[in-house]
Amino acid sequence: MPARPNKRRLIDADDITRIKFVRSPVLSPDEETVVFVIETVPDDRKKYQAHLWRCRVDGSELRQLTFGDRRDTSPVFTPDGKSVAFISKRGDYPGIHLLPLDGGEAKKVVEKDGSFMWLTFTPDGKTIVCAFRPNDPLQTPEPGKAEDKSKSPDGKPPKREAPVYRQITRLWWRYDGDGYLPKERWHIWAFDVASGEARQLTKGKADEMEVAVSPDGRWAAYCTSILADPDREPDLQELFIVPIKGGKPRRIATPPGPVYLPSFSPDGKTIAYFGHDKPGGAYGVTPFHLWMVGVNGNPAAKDKTPRFDREPTDMTIADTGEGFRTVPAHWSKGGRDLTYLFSDTGATLVCRVPARGGVPSPIVRGQYHFQGLSFGKLGKRAVGLVSTPTTPGEVAVIDLTKKTTTPKFITNMNGEWLKSVLVSRPQEIWFTSTNRTRVQGWVLKPPQFRAGRKYPAVVQVHGGPRTQYGYSFFHEFQMLAASGYVVLYTNPRGSQGRGQAFTGAIVNGWGTVDYEDVMAATDWLVRQSYINPKRLGVTGGSYGGYMTNWVVGHTNRFRAAVTGRSVVELRSFFGTTDVGWDFNREFGGYPWDNEEAYKRMSPLTYAKSIRTPLLILHNEFDMRCNIEQAEQLFTWLKMFKRTVELVRFPEEPHGLSRHGRPDRRVARLVHILRWFDKYLKGR
Secondary structure, rough: OOOOEEEEEEEHHHHHHHOOEEEEEEEEOOOEEEEEEEEEOOOOOOOOOHHHHHEOOOHHHHHHHOOOOOOOOEEEEEOOOEEEEEEEEEEOOOEEEEEEEOOOOOEEEEEEEEEEEEEEEEEOOEEEEEEEEOOOOOOOOOOOOOOOOOOOOOOOOOOOOOOOOOOOOOOOOOOOEEEEOOOOOOEEEEEOOOOOOOOEOOOOOOOEEEEOOOOOOOHHHHHHHEOOOOHHHHOEEEEEEEEEOOOOOOOEEEOOOOOEEEEEEEOOEEEEEOOOOOOOOOOOOOEEEEEEEEOOOOOOOOOOOOOOOOOOOEEEOOOOOOOOOOOOOEEEEOOOOOEEEEEEEEEEEEEEEEEOOOEEEEEEEOOOOEEEEEOOOOOEEEEEEEOOEEEEEEHHHHOOOOOEEEEOOOOOOOOOHHHHHOOOOOOOOOOEOHHEEEEEEEEOOOOOOOEEEOEEEEEEEOOOOOOOOOOOOOOHHHHHHOOEEEEEEEEEOOOOOOOOOOOOOOOOOOOOOHHHHHHHHHHHHHHOOOOOEEEEEEEOHHHHHHHHHHHHOOOOOEEEEEOOOOOOOHHHHHHOOOOOOHHHHOOOOOOOOOOHHHOOOOOOHHHHHHHEEEEEEEEEEOOOOOOOOHHHHHHHHHHHHOEEEEEEEEOOOOOOOOOOOOHHHHHHHHHHHHHHHHHOOOO
């Protein structure tokens, strides 16, 4: 009997609009129900819609809770588990809404012209504590005059438009993805659930966020800075608590250094947080540890995981996940231990540590990418958003009663799509670079791979640099493989997941051992019998774009290159990025003190050596790597009469490939494929 034909098709660029993006699963207090967000792309492909869904912890009774042309995000259960609060714009302004799970319409708790984050209920369910940041006035008032708050004839607020001017006095006046920051900062607010009455709990010059509520409902813990100019020293954070009913905030002494994500112990006497006591180092090198401190400052703050050389954050990147998620450490019901995420050797997993301290033990091992974690009250189970190399993120349950466990997937929102396409499974590899350094990577072959054939190949370099590629579904890689390319992606020195020494190896040394590792990966690749060594491409975005620029400025081994949202000239980068002033720690000082190092590590210095056909992709509203970086490289290469092309994406911030407008995400992928097809396949 003849075999049935395989009706699955090859993945293409448009598939990024067909994937259902699962976001933000939360577990009910009784640990029986899960609510999560499904983000989809409507037919016009110019935005995303996001709706709440629910199911039982066994995956049954799956149903959609909210509908319409809107974005409903950030769900959180009420303490009794009967309703969920969420953030949505359902009127003139964004607001917090409350939806009963037994049926009925969502009730507005509050609407305000601004942004909400970190929704948290008091234990009695009567108050929502969160971080709120108001927007600037709709129009810039003339000097000496008040803002005109009158509404238009239809009763709606006047349309927000560009102001007459922007008066900037702070160092941190913009942030990629948020745009131009309002004058007011994030502060802690409390909103009465029944009346919507608002109460601002904190004020100050610095952002105050990452809220935790004490078990007795009296206090809110948060993190902030007390410096006169907090933007200059982002590593110097402080821990505070403030009475939720109103009153003066109280500082809890912690060692100088960053303080993030506080969480109260079940008895309310201790606060756990993530931080370290070595401020002043390069970003992302010193690992954050789990610390504890008494609410009254006694016992004093102490590092509970001093020998744990891994980051308690999801540092695994992909183009289908939320990215860079950190969740507070969760106390067990009796307060004996704490559970949280950590990144390790290409995976983001779950670990547990006794409250007395020690080395955390993984309770989930394997090839998983946890992008979030949520707990109930009983301590029996947790839910996570989990991706694998062949599956976009889905909701999975883990059993907390076991010493080690395996995630059990309870949703399959992309099941039908996965049945319709050919997905390649990456092969993990290890190779040796200079100084006998072992480097991790993955090779992804075309889904219709044929032995004996020679394939063109694309080397991918991740951004960061302090992130990691790993065991996660990456649509762009799958698309390139489906188009007939072997894709190699690796974690060179400077990446996360291998400890502080590995991560810090490139401080004041970009373009050194990281370049050596990328080239060692290329050497490994061309030794494979199925690779055509004369048809190699290289690409990456952000720091991966930096490394792409560096590679083609130092070797002609690659026949084509695509650089995205890249760093080109470090001196101008310092002053044009939203967080540039902090890079003095990375590059051995400020540009005026260490100009030679900035020049030495800038790819533009070597632009005249670039002979590889180069496609430059950049986003016009990128505040992390300003588009002037791309413009400089393009202009220089045109003057050198090199083969170069610049593609600009209007309105888009740095993260176009992860969360940009869907039609522009597709266009970006089409341009990448067009360039490689032209120069690696001759099409």
